[in-house]
Amino acid sequence: MKIVFAGTPEFARLAMSAILEAGHEVPLVMTQPDRPSGRGLKLTSSAVKQGALEAGIPVIQPRGLRLDGKYAEEAAQVRDALLAVQPDLMVVAAYGLILPKWVLELPRHGCFNIHASLLPRWRGAAPIQRAIEAGDLQTGICIMQMDEGLDTGDVLLRRALPITPAHTAAGLHDELAVLGGRAIVQAIAELEAGALKPEPQPAEGVTYAAKLEKAEGLLDVSQPAAVLARRIRAFNPVPGAAVTLPGLDQPVKVWQAEQLPRDARTGAPGQVLSVSPEGVDIATGEGVLRLLNLQKAGGKRLPVADFVRGWDYKNSL
Structure with missing residues (x-):
């Protein structure tokens, strides 16, 4: 599989590493622009960018993806890069930008998202934290076929994980990151074998994980x-x-x-x-x-x- 990867934090880097270790070709990585960090506000690359550069993979860092938006020139450059690569699939994990329709439809198999909850519970930005805060007894990973909604696409694979009274967001994040890497590799293997069975998300049980303030x-x-x-x-x-x-x-x-x-x-x-x-x-x-x-x-x-x-x-x- 020729896979373009889009992600930003450590959670995503582990998934990218799992895809590479499984032998798939990743010709291009998309991640957020470098941000000021620390007391000196030094520009710092994302965890995904650092991992991609270590693996010798080209990285693009657009500020927007809308072809008619503020960063239309950067979006057009992304489009040209994707067309040049002709990916079979795009895998997205905590990327940080909304993918417009043209991105979702460009890869041959569309875009798969690694989401850290058992959808439709905790759609949105902070599923790990909101699950602990609410007292949930379990969470997990869903591999989802992305559509234009907010985490509304069909679920392709799900894996559950108990939440214990000892879990902090940091600890649960690390366990889910490992689980997410395993899950996306399995989902890609099932895609290649024609064995994926998409499940529409039920209308009942939808909750939203609001951004942390x-x-x-x-x-x-x-x-x-x-x-x-x-x-x-x-x-x-x-x-x-x-x-x-x-x-x-x-x-x-x-x-x-x-x-x-x-x-x-x-x-x-x-x-x-x-x-x-x-x-x-x-x-x-x-x-x-x-x-x-x-x-x-x-x-x-x-x-x-x-x-x-x-x-x-x-x-x-």
Whole structure:
């Protein structure tokens, strides 16, 4: 198979590597333009671009793909590059640009998308985080035939994965990335064998995984402890969860926390109930949340036993 690959982050790079390791030809890679990153705002290439260059694959980085849009000249260059390659298939994974109809129809077999949810649940931008936040017990990978809708195409292959109480978004991302690489290789093999059986997505059970906003990271402690614990896991590492603690002038980032079961202590939401090397216990709208790994603004991420040594909390109890 001659496959054009379109993707940007590490999740996509692992899928591209799996396709290459399976022996398929990837003559062209599409990824997002280099972005400023870090404190020095140095232009940084995407994980997919870095992987493609290491493999000696040409890379194009258009800012848009609409032939009648703001970046029409760049879109036309992409069209010419794709026509020159004549791909059998395009594989898309967390690319970051909407593919217009002309792109979807150009490859002989169209475009396959690697989506990190069990569609139709969690269509959209942040399926991994929203699944954890909602308390879902499982997620997975769907290989989808792309159409002009938002993750609405037929599902070609699906693989489920349990979500455990220990999963953060980072950990679940890594497991799904590996699963996605295996799934796309299998889907391509089934395509070659004529064995794919497209399944239209049901109308029932559709949910949308809205893009993550930085403001969501500030925890609303009037919510139940169980909800807050899930949000902390879901927003680790991005956009990060934070809580306001007495005696500190800026919110503190929370990297790890747990709901305490069957804890009869009560207080106003956000009230610090106790501080110990085992954790900072705060009252919530329902139950007690124990903070386990914290980071002050501008400081280092610390286990709670180290964090409390530098925090004058006595007046807050």
